[in-house]
Amino acid sequence: MEVMLLNYKDDFKMLNKDVIYFDNAATTFKPNSVIKEVNDYYENYSVNASRGDYDLSLLVDDKILNVRKKVAKFINAKSPNEIVFTSGATMSLNMIIEGFFKSYLKSGDEVLTTKSEHASLILPLFNILSKNGATISYIDLEDDFSVSLKKVKEKINKNTKLIAISHVTNVIGDVRPIKEICNLAHKLGILVLVDASQSAPHQKIDVTDIDCDFLVFSAHKMLGPTGIGVLYGKEKYLSKVNPIIIGGGMNAFFDSNKNVLYKEVPQKLEAGTQNIAGIMGLGAAIDYINKVGIKNIHEHEINLKKYAIKKLSKIKNIIIYNKDIENGIITFNIDKVPIKDVSSYLNKNHICIRVGSHCAKILSEVLGVNKTLRASFYFYNTKEEVDKFVDVLKVFNLS
Incomplete structure (x- = not known):
C-alpha cells in the first residue's frame, strides 16, 4: 500500500531552495x-x-x-x-x-x-x-x-x-x-x-x-x-x-x-x-x-525507491548495486562514464547526491569498485524529484 505524505515545504526552509536533496543518509534537513x-x-x-x-x-x-x-x-x-x-x-x-x-x-x-x-x-x-x-x-x-x-x-x-x-x-x-x-x-x-x-x-x-x-x-x-x-x-x-x-x-x-x-x-x-x-x-x-509516523516514513521511502528503480532501470548502462534491497538508498554507477562527470552534471542541475566510498572503504573488496554514487531518500522527497533526477541522468544513456 502506497503511503501519501503531506507537502512539508512549509516546515523546512531548505525545501524551498532550488535543489533536489538526495543525500539524506549523510544528514537530513532540519524542520522549523x-x-x-x-x-x-x-x-x-x-x-x-x-x-x-x-x-x-x-x-x-x-x-x-x-x-x-x-x-x-x-x-x-x-x-x-x-x-x-x-x-x-x-x-x-x-x-x-x-x-x-x-x-x-x-x-x-x-x-x-x-x-x-x-x-x-x-x-x-x-x-x-x-x-x-x-x-x-x-x-x-x-x-x-x-x-x-x-x-x-x-x-x-x-x-x-x-x-x-x-x-x-x-x-x-x-x-x-x-x-x-x-x-x-x-x-x-x-x-x-x-x-x-x-x-x-x-x-x-x-x-x-x-x-x-x-x-x-x-x-x-x-x-x-x-x-x-x-x-x-x-x-x-x-x-x-x-x-x-x-x-x-x-x-x-x-x-x-x-x-x-x-x-x-x-x-x-x-x-x-x-x-x-x-x-x-x-x-x-x-x-x-x-x-509524521515512523511507519509512514519507512513505507514512503520503500515506495519511492521502487518507483526510482523502475525508472532508472531504463537507462541501459546504469549499474545498480542494491535494487532489490527494501530501503531508501540507491547505490549505483554509470558504466563507461567517470563518476565525477556524473556527479558534476547532477550538481549543475541542482541535484545533491553522495559520491565516493561513503566511509565504508573495505566494502570495495566485496563490491568490486572503489567508488559509487548514492542517492538516499527521506519522507520529504517526492516522485517529481525522482522524475527530474532520472531525466537528468538520461544524458548518460548510451546505446
Whole structure:
C-alpha cells in the first residue's frame, strides 16, 4: 500500500531552495520546529545544567531529563538511565569500544563484523585490537551484499565475544536481522553492539525487543542538530564502561590524594558541559518524527525507491548495486562514464547526491569498485524529484 505524505515545504526552509536533496543518509534537513527549539534555549534559558540551584538551571535539568525520557521511549529502553548523550554516533562508538570492549576483550578473543561497516565502527575496533591481542573476522555477505543469519552462524566460533554491526548499512542499505542475531549471540555468551545511524531515522527501533547490548545513533541524520548523539546500553553493561573523557559533572568526589568517585550512569559518561541546545533539538526532532509516523516514513521511502528503480532501470548502462534491497538508498554507477562527470552534471542541475566510498572503504573488496554514487531518500522527497533526477541522468544513456 502506497503511503501519501503531506507537502512539508512549509516546515523546512531548505525545501524551498532550488535543489533536489538526495543525500539524506549523510544528514537530513532540519524542520522549523527543531530550529525554534534550539533558538529557544539560547534566547530564553541559556544557562548550564546540573550546576545551579536557581530556577533557570533547574529548568534546564528538567528539560534534559524530559528529552532523555523521550529518547528512551523512542527506542523503548527500559530506563532513561540507559541513555547517554554524546556528540554523535562516532563518539558513542569510540566511548563503548575504548571504554568497555578494550578491557572486556582478551588476547585470542574474536570480534565479528562485516566489510560494509562505516569507518566510525571499524577504525575504533582496529585501534583496540592492535593493543589487546583480540582479532577481527568478517561475516560473508550474500550475493546481494546483505547479511543473513545463516552467514552469521557460519562465522561464529568458540572465540567470538562480540558482534559489532550496523542495523542498516549506509551504502547497500540492507536491514540486518538484528533481533535474530542478538538471540543467537546471547545463547553463546556473545555481546552485540549495534550502529543504528541509518535505521533510527527510518524505522521503528525497539531495543528491548531486539535485546541488543549497546546501540548508537546521531541526531543530525533524523532531523536533529549536528553535534548530538545517543549511546544506549543495558544498565548492567553501561555501568561498567570506563569514561574516556573525564572532568566536571561526572564525578561525585575527588581529593588531593587522587581519590576519585564517579557518579552513576548516565552522568558518569557525560563529562563537561553538554550540548544542551542540541539535546533540546533532538527532543523536537523526535516529536516531529512521531508526528509524521515512523511507519509512514519507512513505507514512503520503500515506495519511492521502487518507483526510482523502475525508472532508472531504463537507462541501459546504469549499474545498480542494491535494487532489490527494501530501503531508501540507491547505490549505483554509470558504466563507461567517470563518476565525477556524473556527479558534476547532477550538481549543475541542482541535484545533491553522495559520491565516493561513503566511509565504508573495505566494502570495495566485496563490491568490486572503489567508488559509487548514492542517492538516499527521506519522507520529504517526492516522485517529481525522482522524475527530474532520472531525466537528468538520461544524458548518460548510451546505446
